[in-house]
Amino acid sequence: MSLDAWVSVMVVLTIFPLMAFTRLGPDIILLGAVILLLTLGVIDPSEALGGFSNSGLFTVAFMYVLVAGIRETGGIDLLIRHVLKRPDSERTALGRLLIPVAALSGFLNNTPVVATYIPAVMSWSRRLALSPQRFLMPLSFASILGGTMTLFGTSTNLVVHGLLVERDPALDMGLFDLAWVGVPVAVIGLIYLIVLGPRLLPRRHSASTAFENPREFTIEMEVAPDGPLVDRSVEEAGLRHLQELFLVEIEREGNIVTVVGPGERLKANDRLVFAGTSDAAVELQQIRGLVPSRHGDFSLEKDFKERRLVEAVVSDQCQFIGRRIRDGHFRTLYGAAVLAICRGGERVSGNLGQVRLQPSDVLLLEARPPFIERHRQSRDFLLISQLNGAARPVHEKAGLAWGILGGVVMLAAFGLLSMLNATMLGAAAVLLTGCCSVSAAKRGLDTQVLLTIAASFGVGAALESSGAAAEVAQSALVLAGGSPLLLLIGVYFLVALLTELVTNNAAAVIVFPIVMASAESLEVNPMPFVVAVMFAASASFLTPIGYQTNLMVYGPGGYHFGDFLRLGGGLNLLTAAVALVLIPIVWPF
Template sequence: MSLDAWISLTVVLAVFPLMAFSRLGPDIVLLGAVILLLTLGVIDPAQALGGFSSTGLFTVAFMYVLVASIRETGGIDLIIRFVLGRPRSESGALARLILPVASLSGFLNNTPVVATYIPAVLSWSRRLKLPAHRLLMPLSFASILGGTITLFGTSTNLVVHGLLVERYPDLAMGLFDLAWVGLPVALLGLLYLIVVAPHLLPSRRGTASAFENPREFTIEMEVDPAGPLVDRTVEEAGLRHLRELFLVEIERDGNVVSVVGPGERLKGGDRLVFAGTSDGAVELQQIRGLVPSRHGESSLEKEYKERRLVEAVVSDQCQFVGKSIRDGHFRTLYGAAVLAVCRGGERVAGNLGQVRLQPADVLLLEARPPFIERHRQSRDFLLISQVNGQARPKHEKAWLAWSILAGVVALATTGVMSMMNAAMLGAVLVLVTGCCSVGAAKRGLDTQVLLTIAASFGLGAALESSGAAATLAGLALGLADGNPWLLLIGSYLLVAMLTELVTNNAAAVITFPVVMASAESLGVSPMPFVVAVMFAASASFITPIGYQTNLMVHGPGGYRFGDFLRVGGLLNVLTAVVALTLIPLVWGF
């Protein structure tokens, strides 16, 4: 191999462990790798920036706007209220949940679908007296399976199809071509989730049980009207820097002061709510002017318009991962107070301020009402939902948003417009008709995914132009002994393994030139290999970190790493067997 090929291969091999095991986001890692290759002269500026002009990338971006319109108008909530109902058995509940989710995920990005469903499922499971962990993992897996049915189903399908069209313009696929394989894969996978998966899931406690009793993680005191703390600020009263406790809120005359600042002045009869350990009660009793609360009902069990109790799932990109809540100044940064932390279905005991956050931790927060909208699209949180919050009311424009999406699908299916043009037209229409505001559209764009896709193109170009892809293809052919079946299986397994460690888009785009070079060297059609890359990149069931929706349900469901391996491992094998059997029958070598 040439020096450029060795450099390209070294950089690519370094990228995968960095994305899998470092706290750097995949977009940062991949952009850094592209900059390094550009600096070393392995690729030129046109190749480095080629991803930003990809039709697949722009199609994904426009689809994000369409999905934002469905979400903003309450279109998904409308379906949730219609389909969940009151089933009589667990299998009936699973069917009512996963069949609509899989159908929606064939046309919408599955992350907002799952994000909208999770709060509804938590509330629904309480009404059914069914543990939430029996439903949340199937919810995530069903959304992944549904994404394999159409080209719109996942961003990976759109991006890989864009690469295919650039390389072989005459091999463009129709919107529903994948359904020949995707539909059998999805149906068998959903049947597995209803019949087999419940027997493999052990009993787990979720956040609902961990957070159900506020008295377990809060202490309430009152300001003695005749005591020395009256008219003192929180700072002057010594309540700002307690060792074991945080002052969360002040209940005063039927109202509440949430996320209390150090300059707030105390009044006689104020009811102070502290979060922390029971040992902290001793510290409070030593402060003159504070007496135990005489009220029976906990302040957190009351509803106030000035505050919200929300659950937030910590992202692996959160700047607080590895930091303690107190040292990171969580309350100052987010304007929200942490009441409790749930990890693996259990509330984290001990000094709350010293808890070091981990990915998939679920935080019970007290915040002001604007917090939810302000941080809903934050990279620090995978999911933010109001505790016991009701689904938003039906919006009068939900039907219009769904109609625009249906029109986009019809235009792309009939070939009147390309998928990118149809998605672009749909994005313009939802903005013009008011189904989605410009601000909501901006928030709906997942810039990390878009940058990851664009940067992946640069690495793929480096492998191809340097000759590294051809060399790797030669090694793959040698291992497969020139057998297209073995090469197809090997390609599928490679992408499926990488997608469990890094993002599915990066795994697909970086391996694409190697797989295509292998097919070309063998002199067979590239189509079976293209479709195998699409399905393998989506088959992310065995780890919570392999796919974002898995990480979203990991905390609220109280799952452990082994739960995904136990349930998802068999599902991975099932989807691989079905896909690898059908792909060559539909797209021959």
């Protein structure tokens, strides 16, 4: 291999462990790799920036706007209320939940579908007297399965298709071409989840169980009007660094002081609300100048205008990962107080301010209403749902938003417009009809995913232009003994493994030039290998970090790492078997 080829291979071999084992975002890692390759002269500026002009990238971006329109109008909530209802058994409940989710995920991005369903499933499972743990992991898996049915189903399908068309326009695929394999994969996968899911899913407590009764960890006291704490600051009164609890808010003459700072001066008859363990009430009783609250009503149950209880799942991109809540000034930065933390289905005990946050921790927060909209699309949190009120009200334009999406699907399906043109027109319609505001559309764009996709193109271009892809392809052919079927199986399992460790988009885009070089060397149809890349990149069932929706349900469901292996291992093998049997039949070598 040439020097440029060796450099390209070494960069790729460095990228994957960095994405798998560090907290750096995949977009940062891949952009850094592109800058390095450009600096070393492996790729030129046009190749480095080629991903930013790819039709697949823009199709994904316009799809985000379409999904934002449905989310903002409460379109998915409307569907949830009419479909879930009250089933007779757990398996019937799974069927009612998973089939619509899989169908929706064929046309919408998986993340907003799952984000909308999680709060609804939590409430629904309580009405059924079943643990949400029995539904949340199947919910994520069903959305992944549904995404394999159409080109719209996942961003990976759109991006790989964009690469394919740029390479050879004659290989253009229709919107439903993947359904020949995707529908059987989804149907068999759903049957597996409905039949075997109840046997393989755990029966531990979920995060909602840990948070279901705020009385267990909220204590109220009052400042005695003739006591020594009047006009003293919170710090001076010794209320800043208490064991197993901290001061959440102060109610003063009917007003609420949230985000209480250390310099806040206490006034006579101030009502103080502390978060912590019930045992910590003993410590408060011993502080001179504090007396038990005279009010009979429980403070957090009051619907104050400036108070919302919010449940948030910590992302692996959160800037507080590994840091103590108090040291990082969480309340100052976000304007929200942490009432409790749940990890692995159990509430974290001890002084909450000293807890170091970990990915997928579930936080019970008290925040003002703007917090929800401000951070709903934040990189720091995977999911934000309001507990004491509807987070996403249903609006009268929900039907219109669904109609626009249906029109986009019809235009693309019948070939009247390209997928890029159809989604562009749909995004414009969503904005012009008021289904979605410009600011909501901007928030709906997942910039990390878009940057990851764009940067992946630069790395893929380096593998191809340097000749590294051809050399790796030749090595793969030797291992496969020149057999297209063995190569197909090898490609599938390689991509499936990589997508469990890094992002599915990066795995697919980087492997794509190697796959195309392999097909050209064998002088066979490249389509079986391209489709295998699409399906394998979606086969993320083994770990919670393999796919964003898995990480979203990991914390709220109180799952352990092994739970994904138990349910997802069989699903991975089953979907691989179905896909590898059908792909060569639909797209012969």
